Amino acid sequence: MAIDEIYTQVITEHSRDKRNRRHIDHATRTQKGVNPSCGDEIELELREENGVITDAAFTGSGCAISQASASMMADLIRGKTLDEAESICATFLGMIKGDVTDAEQLEVLDEALALQGVSHMPARVKCATLSWHTLKTALGE
């Protein structure tokens, strides 16, 4: 894959998308994450009711890859149980590491599959995984 092919329409659009970029009223979990190499920052907010993530959103700033990844993640985990979110998170991190390559297994990632190419861009791995590591910390609480 050529490096600039990572900047697909899905990614550039998500990086600018405002839908998931907001605060959540009565968030039950908030978690900050930073990527010192780019200076990417996000603050993830989740509202959880009876073990289900009823809303997910974030604020922050950074490169397109970090911001798109956060936006896609919010879409993916909204409406999922905590366990489901944890499993999606593990699949995403596995994809970026290059450990998970099975198409069927990756299906749950939907649009976030567009970030698979980052597994060949070591310098940008931290950008793509920032929001997911932040989620992992938030869920681990």
Added chain:
Amino acid sequence: MANTKNFAADFPALNQQVNGNRLVYLDSAATSMRPQSVLDAAVDFYSTKGANPHRGVYKMAEEATAAYENSRAAVASYLSIDTDELIFTRNASESLNIVMYSYALDALKPGDSIVIPVSEHHSNLVPWQRAAARTGATLEYLYVDRVTGAISDDELERKITSKTKIVAFAHVSNVLGVLFPIEKLIARAKAVGAVTVLDCAQTIAHMPLDLHALDVDFAAFSGHKMYAPMGIGGLYGKRELLARMEPFLFGGDMIEYVREQDTTFAPAPQKFEAGTQNAGGAVALAAAIDYIKAIGWDILEAREAALMRRLVAGLNGLKDVTVIGDSNPDAPRYGVVAFNLRDVHSHDVASILDSYGIAIRAGQHCAAPLMDYLQLPFKSSCRASLALYNTEEDVDRLLECLPLVRGKMGYGD
């Protein structure tokens, strides 16, 4: 004519394809490539000498000692200082840490101040934070003009006072690129009796330096930013200061007498060079100086200045590009120019340019307080930097590809 010669042919690492394109290396401020003659000098040292300098009494060791000390003499002459005032280190960071540990910790007391410009590289900033924390001194910042990068006389006089014991500053900021008014800084520091520390990491390969004439007390640089390998650098210190300072690394070959309970140290520079040194690196550094001298400062400076003018003027002419600091193409700029592309994070710009074979730096450039102070979008910037091997084609390639980046990121005109 010599100044239209393509020096890139001398640098094997520049002769490669990246992502299917000719490599255009515009990150020499991070580290510059090495000419074949420098690589050969390192290989020759290890192929023919290779013994431990200052240790053996046999012929090979004597040759290694001579090679190492001749290199010291070559570097000292390059900087217009004496050989016993030059300590070999790994890099500018280590050099600045020596000043911090061996000079500042002993010299500072509560109520004293250390003064640095806000534009300093972390290597010339974090050691001073630590020195302040450990001694009770304060660390104060000189705020540069956000547009020109200059420091006003008023700012100098307000911050550098009779309480000031150390003034440390880069000759050229690795972000702002324009020459600092260091003569003014040095004069003000001297007027209040403060010691001066010059970080010449970004000028060492771009202009002749006469450290005795500048009359600074300490100066730090890295070899890898002047066409030499990584892992060799230097610290200049005035003889009388070095004589007073206690080394911060102890070990072999830096001692005079060692008894069971106490030790006397060798004179400078040996007392600061504990353990086996990077002799191959020192020899290669001397070869890098030979390479620079063979071209000559007149040619080198004129060539780099013309290229820089072309680059800055070109960036000014691009829609959506903002040059950081002084955007005047005729400003005395050495090596680097930082800029941002509207709406796009510098790391995305750098990734996309990489797909065209262009290597630029992106991010905070180890100068986070400056990024904050300048209130840059995303607290980051792109940075292109030039060295003697860059050409008009390199500059034009950047100027031609940069306008494609916003399109790739999905922005219309």
